[in-house]
Amino acid sequence: MNKVVSKEQFSANVTKLVVEAPLIAKSRRAGHFVIVRCGEKGERIPLTIADSDPKAGTITLVIQSVGDSTRKICALEPGESLHDVVGPLGQATHIQKYGTVLCAGGGVGTAPLLPIIRAMKEAGNRVISVLAGRTKDLIILEDEVRAASDEVIIMTDDGSYGNKGVLRDHRSRHHDEVLCPVDQEV
Secondary structure: OEEEEEEEEEEOOEEEEEEEOHHHHHHOOOOOEEEEEOOOOOOOEEEEEEEEEOOOOEEEEEEEOOOHHHHHHHHOOOOOEEOEEEEEEOOOOOOOOOOEEEEEEEHHHHHHHHHHHHHHHHOOOEEEEEEEEOOHHHOOOHHHHHHHOOEEEEEEOOOOOOEEOOOOOOOOOOOOOEEEEOOOOO
């Protein structure tokens, strides 16, 4: 069992949970994810590790409530526990010094992008981050992204915050995140 340490509601459907997972917190790298289950017979849900604190032994998960299982996870309160948290899984993102990189994410796509932004900065890159959302209320993790970036551009579909515009990655219909060295052709 992995206890929920804290909970923050980003919007009606997006929740941030900080969860006890000491071994995962120590070994995770940018791009890793975990599989979580809310109960013994619960569905296995893959979630990107948005952040970790190895000293506190915690990982941060940002969950969009879209079905029964994610609603159950988002309904957990501090002190309650997830039944299983397995990870870190997946292949870590390749990080190197490119010079200047552009990192862009929309809505909950900002959560998996945050550790990549931090790792790119730590590798010595100049990091330009673009955060996007349909409205101002759907821009998440802005303070954390600002702290790890050299420049941040905000875009909203409706123009309620930052620049009016839509962020799209036409190479993939499954992810809004884009990561590329500025000096390379996209």
